[in-house]
Amino acid sequence: MTPPLTPRTITVGAIIACLMLLPPYAHLIGNLFLLSLFTRIVILAMAAVSLNLIMGFGGMVSFGHAAYIGIGGYVVGILAHEKVMSGFVQWPLALAVSALFALAIGALSLRTRGVYFIMITLAFAQMIYYVAVALDRYGGDDGLTIYRRSQFAGLVDLSNKTVFYYVCLALLLGTIYLVWRIVNSRFGLVIQGARSNDRRMNAIGFPTFRYRLTCFVIAGAICGLSGVLLANHTDFISPAMMHWTRSGDLIVMAVLGGMGTVFGPVIGAVALLLLEEALPIIIGAVTHVFTGRDIAAAREYWQLILGPMLLLIVLFARGGIDGLLARLRRD
Amino acid sequence: MTEALLEIEGLTKRFGGVVASDAIALGVPRGELHAIIGPNGAGKTTLIGQLTGEIAPDAGRIDFDGRDITALPGWRRSMLGLARSFQITSLFLDFSVLHNVALAVQAHAGHSFRFWADARSDAELRQPARAALARVGLADRADAIVANLSHGEHRQLEIAMALATRPRMLLLDEPMAGMGPEESARMVALLRELKKELTILLIEHDMEAVFALADRITVLVYGRVIATGAPEAIRANAEVRQAYLGDNGEAGSNV
Numbered sequence: 001m002t003p004p005l006t007p008r009t010i011t012v013g014a015i016i017a018c019l020m021l022l023p024p025y026a027h028l029i030g031n032l033f034l035l036s037l038f039t040r041i042v043i044l045a046m047a048a049v050s051l052n053l054i055m056g057f058g059g060m061v062s063f064g065h066a067a068y069i070g071i072g073g074y075v076v077g078i079l080a081h082e083k084v085m086s087g088f089v090q091w092p093l094a095l096a097v098s099a100l101f102a103l104a105i106g107a108l109s110l111r112t113r114g115v116y117f118i119m120i121t122l123a124f125a126q127m128i129y130y131v132a133v134a135l136d137r138y139g140g141d142d143g144l145t146i147y148r149r150s151q152f153a154g155l156v157d158l159s160n161k162t163v164f165y166y167v168c169l170a171l172l173l174g175t176i177y178l179v180w181r182i183v184n185s186r187f188g189l190v191i192q193g194a195r196s197n198d199r200r201m202n203a204i205g206f207p208t209f210r211y212r213l214t215c216f217v218i219a220g221a222i223c224g225l226s227g228v229l230l231a232n233h234t235d236f237i238s239p240a241m242m243h244w245t246r247s248g249d250l251i252v253m254a255v256l257g258g259m260g261t262v263f264g265p266v267i268g269a270v271a272l273l274l275l276e277e278a279l280p281i282i283i284g285a286v287t288h289v290f291t292g293r294d295i296a297a298a299r300e301y302w303q304l305i306l307g308p309m310l311l312l313i314v315l316f317a318r319g320g321i322d323g324l325l326a327r328l329r330r331d
Numbered sequence: 332m333t334e335a336l337l338e339i340e341g342l343t344k345r346f347g348g349v350v351a352s353d354a355i356a357l358g359v360p361r362g363e364l365h366a367i368i369g370p371n372g373a374g375k376t377t378l379i380g381q382l383t384g385e386i387a388p389d390a391g392r393i394d395f396d397g398r399d400i401t402a403l404p405g406w407r408r409s410m411l412g413l414a415r416s417f418q419i420t421s422l423f424l425d426f427s428v429l430h431n432v433a434l435a436v437q438a439h440a441g442h443s444f445r446f447w448a449d450a451r452s453d454a455e456l457r458q459p460a461r462a463a464l465a466r467v468g469l470a471d472r473a474d475a476i477v478a479n480l481s482h483g484e485h486r487q488l489e490i491a492m493a494l495a496t497r498p499r500m501l502l503l504d505e506p507m508a509g510m511g512p513e514e515s516a517r518m519v520a521l522l523r524e525l526k527k528e529l530t531i532l533l534i535e536h537d538m539e540a541v542f543a544l545a546d547r548i549t550v551l552v553y554g555r556v557i558a559t560g561a562p563e564a565i566r567a568n569a570e571v572r573q574a575y576l577g578d579n580g581e582a583g584s585n586v
Binding site for chain 2: 181182184185186187188189190192193196197199200201202203204205206207208211214
């Protein structure tokens with residue numbers, strides 16, 4: 001089954017192709033910052049895809065999703081600090097701990113709805129954040145440097161930045177495929193039904209709580225994996241990994257890209273993180289043209305541009321960028 | 332008379348000082364179409380809420396098929412074969428018609444912890460769903476999005492979703508609400524078909540429909556059962572006429 005050529009499939013295909021060809025391009029132009037930036041984009045896209053599983057498809061707006069990035073990262077960092085370097089131990093353990101936290105947080109938060117759910121997930125994430133701040137042995141507020149990336153003896157060498165990038169990209173694509181299967185499975189239909197009309201789901205015989213909780217745990221585990229990757233990418237963990245503004249960023253990625261589809265958050269992650277890099281440069285160039293001087297302070301105000309852009313997307317493109325692309329075909 | 336499929340005893344629910352259900356006792360035998368009527372505020376909605384598990388009674392018990400279901404959650408009652416329709420249409424508005432009914436089929440086709448296979452093209456779900464749609468006369472609307480359906484079609488879909496759960500008993504909460512005469516007539520014909528195989532508890536304002544369909548009628552006033560009996564007996568009952576139908580016999584006269 002080949003998907004039809006629409007603006008949307010072309011864009012999705014182009015993004016995947018660009019992501020795949022990025023390392024040779026970065027080497028060619030000798031800009032290794034580009035590789036590092038895109039590694040970060042790919043990792044956070046994975047977190048956004050996992051958030052979108054519960055938020056876009058399940059209607060569970062978690063404002064504490066970055067907590068799982070932190071949990072996944074801290075499991076890797078703490079194990080590395082305790083001289084457990086094997087990725088075969090670190091990674092499964094990180095996923096399991098993330099899933100366990102999601103199970104406990106979900107079991108309590110999913111009893112609430114709407115704004116209360118948003119606030120209680122935020123509260124749990126803040127608790128975990130401050131626990132990390134209090135972990136003196138593991139750097140507390142200052143964080144902890146990881147001296148060796150996860151070791152997969154004989155399999156892959158993650159200290160090679162290009163190899164690491166491709167590992168992240170493969171895991172992102174695998175995650176997207178997994179979420180896509182889930183969303184269209186019986187389980188996925190139950191999740192979407194519960195978002196649409198939970199009362200009716202109950203009336204036709206679904207105990208929705210256990211399905212929603214399972215979904216919450218799956219999303220937590222995937223997000224934990226992105227934390228594992230982020231810790232390995234930066235060779236560093238700190239509470240800042242799971243600051244509440246990061247949870248906000250993940251929501252913005254999903255909304256900006258489009259919550260209705262599995263791939264939308266990837267578009268959102270690429271768009272948001274590229275804008276974060278590009279807007280200060282653009283502002284710098286524009287102020288230089290108008291004033292003839294470099295005003296470094298002006299670059300600090302890039303969010304003044306980003307904010308209204310997000311507002312316009314939310315107001316006029318309810319399906320996000322992805323929704324805009326889908327509509328292009330029909331018009 | 333055959334044994335009761337649904338048996339309600341001493342069902343009581345208070346909201347502050349208001350007694351919405353006052354020691355309600357009611358038995359619905361298998362195969363019966365039992366109607367509940369009563370003026371606004373009689374406690375019909377509270378009663379149905381307790382039968383479906385959305386409202387917990389303060390006292391009393393509900394037996395379904397010889398089993399105490401008083402404390403069971405709604406989804407478990409659905410599993411036992413007690414299906415409901417909603418007074419105010421409650422559907423998955425962003426899904427297709429077929430998809431709505433398929434979800435109801437899925438609820439009764441084993442657990443849904445199946446994460447991999449595509450459920451949208453699953454014949455095991457689609458075929459029974461199409462059959463339920465055909466029964467209520469919505470077969471040709473299967474692929475429409477529910478939000479684009481007419482009010483009458485929404486009511487039909489409500490019934491189709493209840494049927495798709497393969498129930499033994501239907502609780503219908505005002506299925507004719509907001510319908511025109513033509514749509515109502517179609518719904519009456521449909522219910523007449525359904526009553527051949529299903530036990531039905533019907534809560535309805537449309538007196539013409541109630542007296543045309545019901546085997547027995549229970550009259551609820553201020554949370555209390557003031558009369559239960561065959562339609563003729565209810566129409567002749569002086570207390571019912573005074574409390575509900577009105578002395579001029581308005582509702583009775585158009586039957």
